[in-house]
Amino acid sequence: MNAKKIDHLATGVIYTLVISVIVILIAILGYILFNGVPDISWHFLTSAAQSFSAGGGIRDQLFNSLYLLILTIIVSLPIGLGAGIYLSEYAPNNWTTELIRTSVEVLSSLPSVVVGLFGYLLFVIKLNLGFSILSGAIALTFFNLPLLTRNIEESLRGVPDLQREAGMSLGLSSWKTTTKIVLPAALPGILTGLILSAGRIFGEAAALIYTAGQSAPTVDYTNWNIFSTTSFLNPMRPAETLAVHIWKVNTESVTPDAHLISSASSAVLIIVILIFNLGARFLGNKLYNKITASK
Amino acid sequence: MKEYNLTDSYITDITEKKALSTDNLQVYYGDNHAIFDANLNFPRYKITALIGASGCGKSTFLRCLNRMNDKVARVDGEIMYRNTDINSSKINVYEVRKHIGMVFQRPNPFAKSIKENIIFALKNAGINQKDELEERLEQSLKSAALWDEVKDNLNKSALALSGGQQQRLCIARSIAMKPDILLLDEPASALDPISTSKIEETLQTLKKDYSIIIVTHNLQQASRISDYTAFLHLGHIIEYNSTVNVFTHPKMRPTEDYVSGNFG
Numbered sequence: 067m068n069a070k071k072i073d074h075l076a077t078g079v080i081y082t083l084v085i086s087v088i089v090i091l092i093a094i095l096g097y098i099l100f101n102g103v104p105d106i107s108w109h110f111l112t113s114a115a116q117s118f119s120a121g122g123g124i125r126d127q128l129f130n131s132l133y134l135l136i137l138t139i140i141v142s143l144p145i146g147l148g149a150g151i152y153l154s155e156y157a158p159n160n161w162t163t164e165l166i167r168t169s170v171e172v173l174s175s176l177p178s179v180v181v182g183l184f185g186y187l188l189f190v191i192k193l194n195l196g197f198s199i200l201s202g203a204i205a206l207t208f209f210n211l212p213l214l215t216r217n218i219e220e221s222l223r224g225v226p227d228l229q230r231e232a233g234m235s236l237g238l239s240s241w242k243t244t245t246k247i248v249l250p251a252a253l254p255g256i257l258t259g260l261i262l263s264a265g266r267i268f269g270e271a272a273a274l275i276y277t278a279g280q281s282a283p284t285v286d287y288t289n290w291n292i293f294s295t296t297s298f299l300n301p302m303r304p305a306e307t308l309a310v311h312i313w314k315v316n317t318e319s320v321t322p323d324a325h326l327i328s329s330a331s332s333a334v335l336i337i338v339i340l341i342f343n344l345g346a347r348f349l350g351n352k353l354y355n356k357i358t359a360s361k
Numbered sequence: 362m363k364e365y366n367l368t369d370s371y372i373t374d375i376t377e378k379k380a381l382s383t384d385n386l387q388v389y390y391g392d393n394h395a396i397f398d399a400n401l402n403f404p405r406y407k408i409t410a411l412i413g414a415s416g417c418g419k420s421t422f423l424r425c426l427n428r429m430n431d432k433v434a435r436v437d438g439e440i441m442y443r444n445t446d447i448n449s450s451k452i453n454v455y456e457v458r459k460h461i462g463m464v465f466q467r468p469n470p471f472a473k474s475i476k477e478n479i480i481f482a483l484k485n486a487g488i489n490q491k492d493e494l495e496e497r498l499e500q501s502l503k504s505a506a507l508w509d510e511v512k513d514n515l516n517k518s519a520l521a522l523s524g525g526q527q528q529r530l531c532i533a534r535s536i537a538m539k540p541d542i543l544l545l546d547e548p549a550s551a552l553d554p555i556s557t558s559k560i561e562e563t564l565q566t567l568k569k570d571y572s573i574i575i576v577t578h579n580l581q582q583a584s585r586i587s588d589y590t591a592f593l594h595l596g597h598i599i600e601y602n603s604t605v606n607v608f609t610h611p612k613m614r615p616t617e618d619y620v621s622g623n624f625g
Contacts, residue, residue: 228469232531235429235463236482236538237455246481251472358472358518 095336102333105326111334115282115311120323124331126282129298130199130305131338134278135267137203137301142210143260149211150218155244174212179272181209186276197304202278209273210263217259221252254354261346265339271309279304280314308335363618367397367597371612375402375589380542380572381426381461386438386448388421388430388596395421395434396596403542403589408564408573410587410604412580414624417593419576420466423544426574427461428454442542459486462535466547468527470519470534475511478519478530479537486538497537505533506563525556532563536571543567545575549582561586580620584608592616 067075109123116122149170157163185205195201225248233243249256281304289297306314308331315321315328381403388396396418403409411419424430426440428447431454440448447457470478479501480494488494498515502508507529511522519530528548535543545564549557564573564586577583583590583604590607592600592615600607600616611617618624 226469228465228467229471231429231463231465232469232471232534233482235427235458235465236485236534237457237459238482238485239455242485246485247471358520 098329098332098336102329102331102336105330106333110330114284115327116321118320120321122321122323122327124308124311124327124334126285127306127308127311127331128334129287130278130282131268131307131309133299134199134202134206134274134305134307135264137199138206138210138267139260139264141203142207142214145207146211146214146218149215150222151244151249153215153219154222155240155248170212170215173208174216176209177272178209178270181205182273182276184208185273190277196302197277197279197281198302199278199305200301202274202305202307203301205273205277206267206270209270210267213266214259214263217263218252218256221255221259222248224255225251250357253357254350257353258346258350261342261349265342268342269309269335269339271307271313274307274310275313278307278310280306280310282306282311363615363624365594365599365615367595367599369613370598371600371602372400372598373602373606375404377404377407379403380405380442381574382441383426384439384441386422386425386436386440388418388425389435389437390433394596396425399438399598401591401598401601403572403574405572406568406570407588408568408575408586409589409591410583411574411576411591411593412578412583412619413593414619415578418596419593420546422593423546423574423576424463426542426544427458427463428452429458429463459538460540461542461544462538462540463544464528464531464535464546464548467551468524468531470522470527470530472518472520474516475519475522475530476515479534482534483537497539501533501537502530504536504563504567505529506559506566507533523556525552525559528552528556528560529563532560532567536567540571542572542574545573547576547578550578557582580608592619594619 111123111128112125113121113123114125115127153163153166157166182205185201185208189195189201189204190197229247229251230243233247234240238246283303285298285300285303286296287298290299291297292299292301294300295303312328312331312335315324315331319327321327379402383399383401386396386399387394399422411423413419421430421434424433425436425448430436436448438448439446442457442460445452447461471481473481476498479498483494483497488497499508502511507526510526511517511530519527522530528551532543532548549560552560561582564575567573575583575587587604590602590604591598592607592611592613594615600611600613602612606612607616608620611620615624
């Protein structure tokens, strides 16, 4: 065979592989959306779930998912930023740093159900936090932190050393150079990683079943007192999220419309994650243009 | 490569006022001795060129002068600036770098607007009055011969400028800090001939107010713009003299071979 033929053949194989990936993706997305979207209604999104009768909604689950997501990011972002900045800007090149990096990698491949059980034993039982949003947020932080740290480290490393030298040569301290020059330049990448990890947190169920719990107590959406047990903002209350709800409805629910609810919930979950992903790209680009003052 | 006796050297005395001098400067990268006993006096308000083959240590030497080799290499010896040894560990390196600015081989503007590139470090140094910032912005861009090209687009991204403009912006950014000394590490090697000649013109006007030390690969450039030239070979300073003498009457054999192209 001559070079031209081999090239044609290889191109053909690569195209086939790419197309099969896209077909699988579209099939899954299409199936979920096709089955779920017709059942999504304003009523479905804004009413409480029903345990025994049909016609229940996902209001509380949807809110719990978003609230848990925000709390998780509040907890994990500062830690991830600190660790990422240390690893990329300050850590010396020696075996301790390599050990930290390897640990982060191992942690990132930990099965989420293991993280959940660990969270259950440590936070729920030992530290007496009970099934609560806080326990869930800390467990999700464990689950999220490795990839977030890695992403922040990689984004910072992506900024050329010339930028750091420019800062240093103007009499800026390493800290100023890092925070005012390197970090802004890396921000689009960090933001994209953050939003993608938000998608992962949003869809996580296994780590939450034993930490945030499987019940969604009725809460008062007008009670803004974070310490009140009926407040929707109280982080010490148990909270079933959307992904956990789907799991529960499918395994132990007795409502007659369980199938409908799980299809529609899955569709909502997928749509929210799609919005996160598309939003990540859009915001990342926008931010980059703003910071670099292009356009 | 020809073998030369590296211990012989010819270092001329500088009778003019000195901007900076090094005394027995040694640089080590781990166990690798990169610069041997560098004793040089740099005159004020002149351009001094550092020339030599790749890997001779000229950039390494230059980077010592504003402590950019901290954490990269070990630097022993003294660097005297205004009667102070700035190579001492007690010195505030950030303060040193405000007095001794640096421009790098590849243009490295910040990913910010043109204006922000200039005033960012100024604000960090505690200059906050708007008039002062505006004045320094205009002055530095004029000195770097960039003002006319960018004055209507000061809020545009610096990354949208051409390579030559970016490099002049980097020069402007350095001189906006009003340093005494400007170190340039092959500032024109990544640029086309037109941008190069603009940078050279800029340097000629800048030397009225700044002492300039420039590393260059380009011998014509060294002979065109510099007043003094130091020739380095394998980490040793072989010859230091007025540029005219280095290029027309070199005292040392390696220098003669290098400037006449018989090197290596």
